[in-house]
Each structure stands twice: as C-alpha cells, then as structure tokens.
Amino acid sequence: MGAKERREREREQRKSHILDVARELLLGKGMNATSINQIAKRSELSVGAIYFYFKDKEELFAALQLEGLELLHNAVRLAVAKKSTPEKKIRSIAMAYLKFSEEHKSYFDIINYFLTSPETIFPPNLKNVIDEHGNASISKLAAAVREGIDAGQFKPVDPRRQAIILWSAFNGVIQLKKLEKTILKKDEYRSLYMEALDRFLDGLRK
Amino acid sequence: MGAKERREREREQRKSHILDVARELLLGKGMNATSINQIAKRSELSVGAIYFYFKDKEELFAALQLEGLELLHNAVRLAVAKKSTPEKKIRSIAMAYLKFSEEHKSYFDIINYFLTSPETIFPPNLKNVIDEHGNASISKLAAAVREGIDAGQFKPVDPRRQAIILWSAFNGVIQLKKLEKTILKKDEYRSLYMEALDRFLDGLRK
Amino acid sequence: MGAKERREREREQRKSHILDVARELLLGKGMNATSINQIAKRSELSVGAIYFYFKDKEELFAALQLEGLELLHNAVRLAVAKKSTPEKKIRSIAMAYLKFSEEHKSYFDIINYFLTSPETIFPPNLKNVIDEHGNASISKLAAAVREGIDAGQFKPVDPRRQAIILWSAFNGVIQLKKLEKTILKKDEYRSLYMEALDRFLDGLRK
Amino acid sequence: MGAKERREREREQRKSHILDVARELLLGKGMNATSINQIAKRSELSVGAIYFYFKDKEELFAALQLEGLELLHNAVRLAVAKKSTPEKKIRSIAMAYLKFSEEHKSYFDIINYFLTSPETIFPPNLKNVIDEHGNASISKLAAAVREGIDAGQFKPVDPRRQAIILWSAFNGVIQLKKLEKTILKKDEYRSLYMEALDRFLDGLRK
DNA sequence: AATGAATGAGAGTTCATTCAT
DNA sequence: CATGAATGAACTCTCATTCAT
Numbered sequence: 001m002g003a004k005e006r007r008e009r010e011r012e013q014r015k016s017h018i019l020d021v022a023r024e025l026l027l028g029k030g031m032n033a034t035s036i037n038q039i040a041k042r043s044e045l046s047v048g049a050i051y052f053y054f055k056d057k058e059e060l061f062a063a064l065q066l067e068g069l070e071l072l073h074n075a076v077r078l079a080v081a082k083k084s085t086p087e088k089k090i091r092s093i094a095m096a097y098l099k100f101s102e103e104h105k106s107y108f109d110i111i112n113y114f115l116t117s118p119e120t121i122f123p124p125n126l127k128n129v130i131d132e133h134g135n136a137s138i139s140k141l142a143a144a145v146r147e148g149i150d151a152g153q154f155k156p157v158d159p160r161r162q163a164i165i166l167w168s169a170f171n172g173v174i175q176l177k178k179l180e181k182t183i184l185k186k187d188e189y190r191s192l193y194m195e196a197l198d199r200f201l202d203g204l205r206k
Numbered sequence: 207m208g209a210k211e212r213r214e215r216e217r218e219q220r221k222s223h224i225l226d227v228a229r230e231l232l233l234g235k236g237m238n239a240t241s242i243n244q245i246a247k248r249s250e251l252s253v254g255a256i257y258f259y260f261k262d263k264e265e266l267f268a269a270l271q272l273e274g275l276e277l278l279h280n281a282v283r284l285a286v287a288k289k290s291t292p293e294k295k296i297r298s299i300a301m302a303y304l305k306f307s308e309e310h311k312s313y314f315d316i317i318n319y320f321l322t323s324p325e326t327i328f329p330p331n332l333k334n335v336i337d338e339h340g341n342a343s344i345s346k347l348a349a350a351v352r353e354g355i356d357a358g359q360f361k362p363v364d365p366r367r368q369a370i371i372l373w374s375a376f377n378g379v380i381q382l383k384k385l386e387k388t389i390l391k392k393d394e395y396r397s398l399y400m401e402a403l404d405r406f407l408d409g410l411r412k
Numbered sequence: 413m414g415a416k417e418r419r420e421r422e423r424e425q426r427k428s429h430i431l432d433v434a435r436e437l438l439l440g441k442g443m444n445a446t447s448i449n450q451i452a453k454r455s456e457l458s459v460g461a462i463y464f465y466f467k468d469k470e471e472l473f474a475a476l477q478l479e480g481l482e483l484l485h486n487a488v489r490l491a492v493a494k495k496s497t498p499e500k501k502i503r504s505i506a507m508a509y510l511k512f513s514e515e516h517k518s519y520f521d522i523i524n525y526f527l528t529s530p531e532t533i534f535p536p537n538l539k540n541v542i543d544e545h546g547n548a549s550i551s552k553l554a555a556a557v558r559e560g561i562d563a564g565q566f567k568p569v570d571p572r573r574q575a576i577i578l579w580s581a582f583n584g585v586i587q588l589k590k591l592e593k594t595i596l597k598k599d600e601y602r603s604l605y606m607e608a609l610d611r612f613l614d615g616l617r618k
Numbered sequence: 619m620g621a622k623e624r625r626e627r628e629r630e631q632r633k634s635h636i637l638d639v640a641r642e643l644l645l646g647k648g649m650n651a652t653s654i655n656q657i658a659k660r661s662e663l664s665v666g667a668i669y670f671y672f673k674d675k676e677e678l679f680a681a682l683q684l685e686g687l688e689l690l691h692n693a694v695r696l697a698v699a700k701k702s703t704p705e706k707k708i709r710s711i712a713m714a715y716l717k718f719s720e721e722h723k724s725y726f727d728i729i730n731y732f733l734t735s736p737e738t739i740f741p742p743n744l745k746n747v748i749d750e751h752g753n754a755s756i757s758k759l760a761a762a763v764r765e766g767i768d769a770g771q772f773k774p775v776d777p778r779r780q781a782i783i784l785w786s787a788f789n790g791v792i793q794l795k796k797l798e799k800t801i802l803k804k805d806e807y808r809s810l811y812m813e814a815l816d817r818f819l820d821g822l823r824k
Numbered sequence: 825a826a827t828g829a830a831t832g833a834g835a836g837t838t839c840a841t842t843c844a845t
Numbered sequence: 846c847a848t849g850a851a852t853g854a855a856c857t858c859t860c861a862t863t864c865a866t
Contacts, residue, residue, distance in 0.1 A: 032238035035860060046827045047862085057861065115384065131388040138389075157401075164390075165379065165402045172378025173371065178321065182337040183344075184370075195363075196371040203409030209845075217850085241835060252852045254838080259850095263836070415866075423829085444650035447856060458831050463858065465829095527796065543800040550801075569813075576802075577791065577814045584790025585783065590733065594749040595756075596782075607775075608783040615821030653839060664848045665841085675840065 015053050018043050023064050027106050031061060031113065062130070065114050068107030069133035075100050076137045086148030087201060093141050094170060094197050098190070101174050112171070138163050145204070154204045162204065169196055221259050224249050229270055229312050237267055237319070268336070271320050274313030275339035281306045282343045292354030293407060299347055300376065300403050304396070307380050318377065344369050351410075360410045368410065375402055427465050430455050435476050435518050443473055443525070474542070477526050480519030481545035487512045488549045498560030499613060505553055506582060506609050510602070513586050524583065550575050557616070566616045574616065581608055633671050633681075636661050641682055645724050649679060649731065680748070683732050686725030687751035693718050694755045704766030705819060711759050712788065712815050716808070719792050730789070756781050763822070772822045780822065787814055 021043040025034040036057060040047045054060040079096035083089040101108040114130075142163035148154035173196050176189040184192075227249040231240040242263060246253045260266040285302035289295040307314040320336075348369035354360040379402050382395040390398075433455040437446040448469055452459045466472040491508035495501040513520040526542075554575035560566035566574075585608050588601040596604075639661040643652040654675060658665045672678040697714035701707040719726040732748075760781035766772035791814050794807040802810075 030238070036862080037860070040828095048828070048864085049826055051862075052825065115381070128388070131385070135389060161398060161401060162405070164382065165375075165398055165405060168378030168382055168398070169371075169375035169402065170378070171381070172374030172376070175321070175377070176370065176374055179337070182333060183341060192367060192371055192374070195367060196375065199368070199371060199409035200405055201409070203405035203407070213845090213849090220850090242837080243834075253836090254853070255851055257837070419828085419866090426829090444648070448858080449856075459858080460832070460860085461830055469857070527793065539800060543797070547801060573810060573813060574817070576794065577787075577810055577817060580790030580794055580810070581783075581787035581814065582790070583793070584786030584788070587733075587789070588782065588786055591749070594746070595753060604779060604783055604786070607779060608787065611780070611783060611821035612817055613821070615817035615819070654841080655839070658849095666843085666849070667847055669841075670846070 011053075014045075014049075018045065018050060018053055018060070019064055019067065022060055023106050023110065026061065026064065026113075027109055036060075061110075061114070064107075064110050065130060066133065068104070068111045069130065069137075071104060071107055072097075072100055072111070073133060073136045076140050080140050080144065086144050086151060086153060089144035089147070090141065090166070090201065091197065093144065094166075094193075097170055098174070098193055108174075112175075138167055141166060148204070153206065155206055157204070166200055169200060217259075220251075220255075224251070224256060224259055224266070225270055225273065228266055229316065232267065232270065232319070233312050233315050242266075267316075267320075270313075270316050271336060272339065274310070274317045275336065275343075277310060277313055278303075278306055278317070279339060279342045282346050286346050286350065292350050292357060292359060295350035295353070296347065296372070296407065297403065299350065300372075300399075303376055304380070304399055314380075318381070321377075344373055347372060354410070359412065361412055363410070372403075372406055375406060423465075426457075426461075430457070430462060430465055430472070431476055431479065434472055435522065438473065438476065438525075439518050439521050448472075473522075473526075476519075476522050477542060478545065480516070480523045481542065481549075483516060483519055484509075484512055484523070485545060485548045488552050492552050492556065498556050498563060498565060501556035501559070502553065502578070502613065503609065505556065506578075506605075509582055510586070510605055513589075520586075524587070527583075550579055553578060560616070565618065567618055569616070578612055581612060629671075632663075632667075636663070636668060636671055636678070637682055637685065640678055641724050641728065644679065644682065644731075645727055654678075679728075679732070682725075682728050683748060684751065686722070686729045687748065687755075689722060689725055690715075690718055690729070691751060691754045694758050698758050698762065704762050704769060704771060707762035707765070708759065708784070708819065709815065711762065712784075712811075715788055716792070716811055726792075730793075756785055759784060766822070771824065773824055775822070784815075784818055787818060 018039065022034065022039050025038055025042065028034075036047060036050055039060075040050050043050075050060070054063065075096045076093055079092040080089050083092045138160075142160045145154065145157075145162045145166075146159035149156055149159060170193070173189060173193045176184060176192060180186055180189065224245065228240070228245050231244055231248065234240075242253060242256055245266075246256050249256075256266070260269065281302045282299055285298040286295050289298045344366070348366045351360065351363075351368045352365035355362055355365060376399065379395060379399045382390060382398065386392055386395065430451065434446065434451050437450055437454065440446075448459060448462055451472075452462050455462075462472070466475065487508045488505055491504040492501050495504045550572070554572045557566065557569075557574045557578075558571035561568055561571060582605070585601060585605045588596060588604065592598055592601065636657065640652065640657050643656055643660065646652075654665060654668055657678075658668050661668075668678070672681070693714045694711055697710040698707050701710050729752075756778070760778045763772065763775075763780045764777035767774055767777060788811070791807060791811045794802060794810060798804055798807065
C-alpha cells in the first residue's frame with residue numbers, strides 16, 4: 001500500500017516543482033508573457049505533463065495565489081499569537097505584513113497581481129476560495145481592533161471596517177515601492193509604512 | 207493658410223479618436239490583451255495608420271496615462287482653489303480624488319493599471335514625465351498639510367510624507383472596489399474611503 | 413525500443429524536408445525575400461512547426477550553409493585522395509570545386525551568398541563553426557602547395573597564403589557566371605576558370 | 619532663362635542628396651532593410667518627394683550603382699595614364715582598384731552588392747547600362763596586357779581574358795576582408811592582394 | 825503518466841506605394 | 846513640386862492547447 005502513497009507524494013512534488021518554475025517566470029515577466037511552453041522547458045517536463053497536472057494556464061496561476069495566501073495567513077497568525085495588548089498585536093500584524101511583502105515578494109506580488117489586474121477574471125468558485133483565504137487574515141486584524149475597543153483604548157468604531165481600512169492603507173503604501181528611484185528615495189517606503197501605521201493608530205485611539 | 211491648421215486639427219482629432227478606442231479596449235481587457243489590430247479595426251483605420259500616429263504600442267498607452275494625469279491634476283487644483291481651512295482643503299482633494307476615480311473611471315484605472323502593473327516598464331524618460339505629472343497632485347496635498355501644521359492644527363510632521371501616505375491610503379481603499387460582491391458590499395468602499403480619511407485626519411490633529 | 417528511434421528518424425526527415433524547401437526558395441529569391449510563411453506553406457506544415465524545428469530564420473539558413481560546407485569538404489577530400497603530384501592535387505581540388513559549384517549549385521550559391529552578403533551578420537559562435545568548416549577545405553589545398561614546395565617544384569612561398577589566394581581567385585571567377593549573357597558568353601567562365609588556374613600555377617612554379 | 623537652369627541645378631542637388639542618404643543606409647543595413655520611409659525621414663523630405671525624383675526603390679538603388687561605376691572608371695583611367703611599362707600599368711590599376719575598394723568602400727560595396735546578389739534582378743536595359751560601365755574599366759586592364767604581349771614581355775595569351783581573370787581574382791581576394799577576425803588577421807587581405815598580383819604577373823611573364 | 829510534434833490564430837511591426845491636397 | 850496621411854499585405858515569431866503514441 002506504500003506504493004500508492006509514494007505515487008501521491010511524487011505527484012505533489014511534481015506539482016510544486018511546476019509551481020516553483022511558474023512563480024519565478026510569472027514574477028519575472030508577468031502572466032501574459034509567461035507561457036506554458038517556457039514553464040515546460042524550464043521545469044524539464046513536457047508540455048503535456050504540465051497539462052496533466054493543471055487543467056489550464058488559469059488554474060496553474062490561481063494555485064500560486066492560493067499558496068501565497070496560505071503562507072500569509074500563517075504569518076499573521078504567528079504574529080498575533082504571543083502579543084499582549086491590542087496595539088501591539090496590530091503593530092505585529094503590520095510588521096508581519098511588511099515582512100511578508102519583502103521576504104515572500106514573489107507571493108505578495110502574485111496576490112496583488114491578481115487582485116489589481118482588471119484583466120484576469122477567475123471563474124467564480126475559484127474567486128470564492130481565494131477571497132476566503134484573504135478574509136482569514138483580515139479577521140485576525142479585526143479581532144485585535146475589537147479587543148482594543150473593548151478595553152477602552154480605541155474609539156468605538158466598527159472593528160472589521162477599521163481592519164479593512166488599515167489593510168488597504170498598508171497595501172497602498174507598499175505599492176509605493178515601485179516608485180522608488182523616481183518619486184521616492186530607496187527604502188523610503190519602509191519608513192512611510194511605519195508612519196502610516198502610527199498615524200492610523202493615532203487616529204484610532206481615544 | 208487655414209489648410210495647414212485644419213490638417214493639424216484633423217491630425218489631433220484622429221489621434222484622440224484612436225486614444226478613445228484604445229482606452230475603451232484597454233480598460234475592458236488590459237494592456238496585453240488589447241492589440242493594435244483590434245484598435246485599428248474598431249477605429250476603422252488601417253494598422254499602418256495607427257503606427258503613423260504612435261510610434262508603438264507603448265507610446266500609445268503612455269499617451270493615455272498622460273491624458274489621465276493631466277485631468278486628475280486639474281481636478282485637484284480646482285478642488286483646492288476656493289477652500290479656506292487646511293482640513294477642508296484636504297477633504298476637498300480627497301473627495302475630488304474619489305470623484306475622479308468614479309467619473310473618470312477609465313483614466314483612473316489606467317493610471318493605476320500602469321502604477322501597479324509589475325510587467326510594464328516604461329523607458330526612463332517617459333517615466334519621468336509621468337512621475338512629474340503625478341508629483342504635481344501630491345504637492346497640492348502636501349501644501350494643505352503644511353498649512354495645517356503652520357496653523358498649529360496638525361502635529362509637526364513632514365507634510366510631503368503625510369501627503370504620500372494619505373494618497374497611498376486612498377489608492378488602497380479605492381482598489382477595494384474590485385472586491386465588491388465578495389469581501390465588501392456594494393458601495394461599501396465609498397464609506398470606507400470616508401472613514402479612512404476621518405481616521406487619518408484624527409491622527410494628524412494635535 | 414524502436415519507437416524512439418523511429419521518432420528520431422522522422423524528426424530528421426522533417427527537418428531535412430524543411431531545409432529542402434528553404435534551400436529552393438532561398439536560391440530563387442534570396443534570404444530576405446524568403447519568408448517563413450512561404451516555407452511553411454510549401455512544405456505543407458504550419459508556421460509553428462517550422463519554429464519547432466528551427467529556433468528562428470537565422471538558424472534555419474545557417475543550417476543550410478553548414479550542410480553545404482560539409483558536402484564541399486567531402487568533395488575536396490575525395491579529390492585530393494588518389495592524386496600523386498602536388499600539381500595534380502591542386503588541379504584536382506580546383507576541378508572538384510568547379511564541379512561542386514555546378515552540381516551542387518544550390519549549396520555553392522548559399523555558401524557564397526552568406527560569404528558575400530554584407531547584410532547578414534551571424535552571431536559569433538555560429539560564425540565560428542562555419543569558418544571552421546571552411547578552413548578544413550582550405551587546409552587541404554595548403555597541404556598540396558606545401559608538398560610542391562618541399563618537392564622543389566614551387567617557389568618557397570607560404571603555403572597557406574597561396575591556398576587562400578587560389579581559393580579567392582576561384583571564387584572570383586566562378587562569380588562571373590552571373591555575368592553570362594552580358595559581359596561573358598555562355599560557359600566562358602568555365603574556360604576562364606581553367607586559364608586562371610593555369611596562370612596561377614605558372615606563377616607558382618619555379 | 620537662368621531660372622530654368624537654377625531649377626535644374628536644384629533638382630540635381632536634391633537628387634544627389636537623396637542618394638547620399640540612401641547610400642549610407644544601404645551600406646549600413648542592406649537593401650531590403652533600407653526603406654523609402656527611412657530615407658525620407660533622414661533626408662528631411664517627404665515620401666512623396668522621393669518618389670518624385672525616383673520612379674521606385676529599384677531605380678534609386680540602381681542610380682547608386684552607376685555613380686559608383688563612374689567613379690571607379692575614373693580612378694582606373696587616372697591610374698593608367700602616366701605609367702610607362704605594361705607591368706607598371708597593371709600594378710597601378712590593381713592598386714587603384716584596391717584603393718577604391720577602401721576609400722570608396724560605400725560604392726565598392728554597392729557595386730558588389732548588386733553584382734553578387736541573386737535576389738535583385740534589374741530590368742534588362744538598366745542592366746546593360748551597368749555592364750557597359752563595368753566593361754570600361756576592364757578594357758583599360760586588357761589594353762595594358764596587350765601592350766605587354768606586343769612588347770614580348772608576356773606570354774601570347776588573350777588580353778581580354780587575362781583582364782577578366784585578374785579582375786575576378788582581385789574581387790575574390792577583396793571579399794576576404796569579410797573574413798578578417800576569423801580566418802584572417804587584420805589587414806592580411808591587403809598583403810594577400812599584393813601577393814596574388816605578384817603570382818599572376820609571374821604567371822603572365824614569359 | 826508522460827511525451828513532444830503539430831496547429832493556426834494572432835501578436836507587433838514595417839513596407840512600398842498612392843493620391844488628395 | 847512637395848506633402849504626409851493612409852493603405853493593407855506581408856513579415857517574424859509566440860501562444861495555449863490537443864492528441865497520437
């Protein structure tokens with residue numbers, strides 16, 4: 001019966017190997033410029049093999065996004081785990097998000113790529129799965145805000161809405177990275193990120 | 207003598223007609239999926255004619271972005287013109303920005319499209335012109351912040367940095383629009399935008 | 413086991429079929445006027461298929477040249493093999509070259525086409541392979557000259573240089589073929605070729 | 619009536635200006651890659667203007683070749699003028715040819731370009747004019763050979779045929795220039811050219 | 825499971841040439 | 846004389862996808 005398991009394992013390995021190659025290419029040249037043929041060549045597999053593991057191009061790239069969201073959710077969970085005060089939790093999540101955007105740049109870019117691309121319209125069911133994953137991270141943030149409100153440190157605002165606002169602001173600032181060398185100095189976006197966090201926390205406090 | 211001028215005018219008309227068509231297609235399907243052939247067909251011109259007016263695809267799409275930035279800058283200038291207090295100015299700019307994102311959705315999307323697309327890298331000189339235009343709008347915002355600081359209403363922070371942060375946050379929230387129907391309710395992003403502004407101003411005030 | 417080999421064989425057959433078609437077209441209308449589309453149509457394959465077998469147009473035409481150089485080198489080797497005296501060897505190579513230019517007109521023209529075309533610049537590595545092949549034939553000629561010098565029949569000149577000179581002169585005369593019907597009478601270039609050979613051998617003898 | 623002449627002169631100036639630009643482009647990128655549009659742009663004229671002065675692309679490039687042949691013929695005539703002995707005349711023509719190939723590289727290349735290009739087939743009448751011009755230079759060479767025979771210095775061979783052979787050999791060697799950096803050392807073709815001449819004269823002498 | 829040959833539409837771009845002005 | 850806008854076919858090359866083996 002070990003044979004079956006081994007096969008299963010190999011299957012997964014192949015799949016993730018393909019994803020590795022695809023991720024690399026996607027980030028280097030964008031989705032449209034990344035072709036199945038290229039992925040095949042780089043992963044030393046045949047085109048047919050790629051199509052065996054993934055129904056089509058779309059499915060392949062959606063898989064990448066899922067990977068990324070899972071990783072992110074994990075990072076957020078860890079960040080929030082051992083922190084005491086709500087503010088510390090929020091700051092910790094913020095830092096985790098920034099860190100994720102830098103250390104897992106690949107995944108972060110992919111998530112954002114699909115989020116902001118008007119061109120790719122995923123089939124609804126896929127979109128749902130993806131949103132669900134995204135939601136998970138926002139909920140952690142909302143929970144921290146709620147805690148702060150309950151403790152009387154924050155204004156009595158809607159926690160989920162604050163979470164979303166914070167999240168959006170984070171994203172907005174991180175995207176500034178692309179303007180380095182023109183509008184911004186190197187790594188200026190980092191300090192801007194911190195200051196944005198300060199400003200919003202200032203605004204949240206009673 | 208009028209012949210030359212008329213030609214010039216016709217030339218401009220054709221050019222802007224092409225841009226109209228291109229804008230429509232670009233927003234519908236993204237840059238990569240929008241082909242010169244399609245633009246030619248829809249504008250009832252030959253492919254060659256498109257290339258007569260625009261050096262290549264890049265130049266065509268860059269022209270769209272410039273159009274948009276100019277329009278935006280104008281809207282911001284108007285918004286700030288007749289306002290008295292700094293906070294009112296900031297709120298006015300914010301509203302102008304939101305309004306622009308809705309009323310000139312086409313242009314707004316294009317600006318954001320190029321801003322967030324990791325795939326398109328404009329040749330440096332073009333990028334500079336574009337950034338310059340973008341800067342113009344941010345400066346108006348920064349001026350309002352500075353005014354507020356000088357008036358003793360705001361904390362003594364760096365005005366330009368606040369402007370950039372605010373701008374980024376706006377963008378982040380507006381991008382949420384895409385998540386309507388999944389994470390957000392219809393038009394929820396609008397009220398989130400307002401609340402984000404409130405929160406930020408709260409944080410800015412002494 | 414045979415399946416793999418058969419495939420391999422079929423692959424080679426297709427490749428050489430494409431080359432056949434390409435050669436025919438190239439000679440008829442020159443490299444620039446010969447399009448991949450035409451080659452595809454004539455060989456009853458899709459454009460994509462051509463690109464499956466050859467990286468690009470350049471590679472396709474370079475393959476043709478290599479084919480030709482190999483054939484030529486073979487002819488030269490055979491020509492020199494069974495001859496006794498140096499002069500006979502040189503004459504034999506000369507005749508082989510002339511014969512090759514007539515019987516394998518296609519290949520000869522291609523070799524010369526690329527040699528004299530100022531427009532086509534091969535990537536360095538390809539150029540090296542091609543030159544190497546060309547060198548092989550010249551070396552045979554040089555060897556014959558050296559033999560003659562050692563035997564005291566020829567002046568003490570540099571053998572390799574004489575080989576190159578001879579080779580160039582041959583080429584120069586063969587190119588006259590194109591002037592038939594205007595400057596030259598039909599087949600006059602043939603007797604000119606022989607006389608050129610005589611004259612240079614006269615000049616080489618002590 | 620001077621107006622007419624002035625017009626005529628201006629016409630010629632425009633024409634030769636166009637030719638200057640065309641020549642430059644042709645030599646840089648070959649005939650096929652040189653477009654009328656490019657010539658128009660570079661010469662600061664309109665496309666229509668080019669077509670006013672030249673019927674079509676072919677006529678334009680043929681004009682270039684004629685220019686070159688005329689220049690060459692002139693050089694040969696000068697070379698032969700003041701020389702005393704036949705051998706000196708031949709050497710002088712040879713040097714003039716080599717010099718021409720170097721100093722008027724542009725024209726030389728064009729002449730050879732059209733001579734060896736299988737792709738361009740000029741309309742017969744044009745071809746005749748061109749051949750005629752070419753013949754003129756060869757005749758000078760033939761005359762010198764005949765003189766040498768009459769003077770008893772050269773073998774009793776056919777002068778015109780020797781002229782053609784020599785001419786061909788020159789061309790063959792000059793074409794070697796293209797192989798510099800691969801088969802040949804820099805400027806080696808020059809000394810090969812001289813040696814080829816020596817060898818041929820050796821062979822011609824009694 | 826995996827291969828890789830084949831498709832054919834479509835991409836961006838260039839071209840010689842025409843012609844109303 | 847000269848302009849320059851317009852054409853539309855042709856070019857090289859890439860792509861997602863299929864399918865017989």
